[in-house]
C-alpha cells in the first residue's frame with residue numbers, strides 16, 4: 001500500500017495529524033509506503049498573489065520550512081511540487097503509483113469543489129480519504145431537532161455540548177518510513193515540478209517583525225504560555241484592549257499548526273480551577289465551530305448577506321472615509337488604533353475588530369465586504385468562515401443576536417474596554433501624552449491639556465471624520481426604511 005499524505009494549508013503539523021499517524025502506523029505494520037506532499041500552488045505562492053497576503057504568507061513560509069525540516073528529521077521527505085492541486089495531485093497519484101491519498105477535509109466551498117474535481121481526476125482504484133480535524137464538530141453533526149442547520153449561536157452551542165465530546169489529541173509519529181519517491185527515485189515527470197522551499201525573498205516580501213512566529217513549535221509554545229498564564233483570567237481579560245488577555249492562537253488554528261481539540265484539552269485541563277474562564281474560552285472555540293457550521297450549510301454567505309433582506313442595502317461610496325478608516329485616521333482613537341494594529345501586527349483584538357467593523361459599516365455605512373476583504377488581506381489569522389461571520393455580525397446582516405440597530409459608540413467602548421488608554425497610546429503615539437480622561441475623545445479636552453500633550457487637532461491627529469450621533473441616525477434611518485420596504489412587499 002503506497003499512501004500519499006497530502007498536507008494542505010490548514011493542517012501544517014505533525015502532532016494530532018490523524019491521516020499522517022494512521023498512514024504511518026499502517027505502513028510500519030504492513031511494510032507500506034508513505035509519500036508526504038505539499039503543493040506549492042500559485043494561487044497563494046505566485047509573488048504577485050503573495051504580496052496581497054503578506055501576513056498570512058509570512059506565517060505560511062515559516063511554517064512550511066519548519067514542517068519540511070521536521071519531516072526530514074523523522075526520516076522522510078516532504079515533496080514540494082509547484083502547480084495547481086487539481087493537476088498536481090492526480091498526476092502524482094498516477095506517476096508515483098499511489099493506492100490512496102489521505103488529507104484533511106476543508107469546509108470552504110472552493111476547497112470542496114477542488115476535492116470533488118481531484119476525486120474525479122484520480123486514476124481508477126485510487127482512494128481519496130478525507131479526515132476530520134478542522135473543527136470540534138463535523139459539519140452536519142450538530143443540527144436542530146427538525147434536522148435543520150442552526151442560525152443562532154446559543155442553541156447551536158447547547159446542542160454541540162450535548163453531541164460532541166472532543167477526542168484526545170493524537171501523538172506525533174516517532175519516525176516516518178522513507179519516501180519511495182524521494183531524491184534519485186523521483187520519477188522524471190515529477191522532477192520537473194519540484195520547487196525549492198518558498199522564502200520571503202523569493203515571494204518578494206519583506207519580513208514584518210510585528211507578526212507572531214509561524215510553525216508548529218511556536219504555536220505549541222503559545223498554547224502552553226497562555227494555559228499557564230492569562231487563561232485563568234480569560235473571562236475578564238478577553239475584553240481588555242490594553243492587556244494580553246487572550247490566547248493569540250487564531251492563526252495557529254487557521255493554518256492547523258494546532259487543532260481545535262488540542263487547544264480545547266490543554267485549556268480545559270489548565271482551567272479546571274477556573275470554571276468561569278473555561279466557560280468563556282470554550283465558548284469562543286465554539287464560536288469558531290459555529291462560523292464553520294454556517295459556511296458549510298450556507299456557502300453563499302461568502303458573497304451574499306446571511307439575512308437576505310439586506311441584499312441590495314444602499315451602502316455608501318466614501319473614498320475619503322475608506323482611506324481614513326484604513327490608515328487609522330478617522331479621529332476616533334480606538335478605531336484608529338485597531339486599523340494601525342492590523343497593519344503593524346497582522347492582528348486585531350476581538351473587541352477592537354467589533355468596534356472598528358461596526359464603525360465602517362454603520363458610521364461610514366460602507367459595505368461590510370470591503371472591510372472583510374481588507375481583513376482577509378492583512379490578518380495573519382484571516383479565515384474565510386470566522387472573518388465572514390465577524391463582518392456580517394458587525395454589519396447587522398449576519399447570524400444571531402446583535403440587532404442591526406445596535407451601533408457601537410467608539411468613545412464609550414474605548415472608555416469601557418481601554419480605560420487607561422493603554423491600547424490607544426501603544427498604536428497612536430501622537431496621543432500618548434493625552435490624559436486618560438480625554439484619550440478616547442481628544443476633541444473634548446480643554447485646549448491647554450491638548451497643548452500640554454503636544455496634540456494639535458487637525459494637524460497632529462485628525463478631528464472625527466463623522467459625528468457619532470449624526471452617523472448613527474443616518475444608518476438607523478436608512479436601515480429602518482429599507483427593512484420597512486421589504487416588509488411591505
Ligand SMILES: Cc1cc2nc3c(=O)[nH]c(=O)nc-3n(C[C@H](O)[C@H](O)[C@H](O)COP(=O)(O)OP(=O)(O)OC[C@H]3O[C@@H](n4cnc5c(N)ncnc54)[C@H](O)[C@@H]3O)c2cc1C
Nearest residue numbers: 246247248249250284287288350353381382383386387390
Ligand atoms: C470583524 C471580525 C473579523 C474577524 N475575523 C476573523 C478571522 O479572520 N479569523 C479568525 O480566526 N477570527 C476572526 N474573528 C474572530 C476573533 O476576533 C478572533 O478569532 C480573535 O480575536 C483571535 O484572537 P485570539 O486567538 O487571541 O482569540 P481568543 O479570545 O483567545 O479565542 C480563542 C480562539 O477562539 C476562536 N474565536 C474567538 N472569538 C471568535 C469569534 N468571534 N468567531 C470565531 N472564532 C472565534 C479563535 O480561533 C481564537 O483563536 C473576527 C471577528 C470580527 C468581529
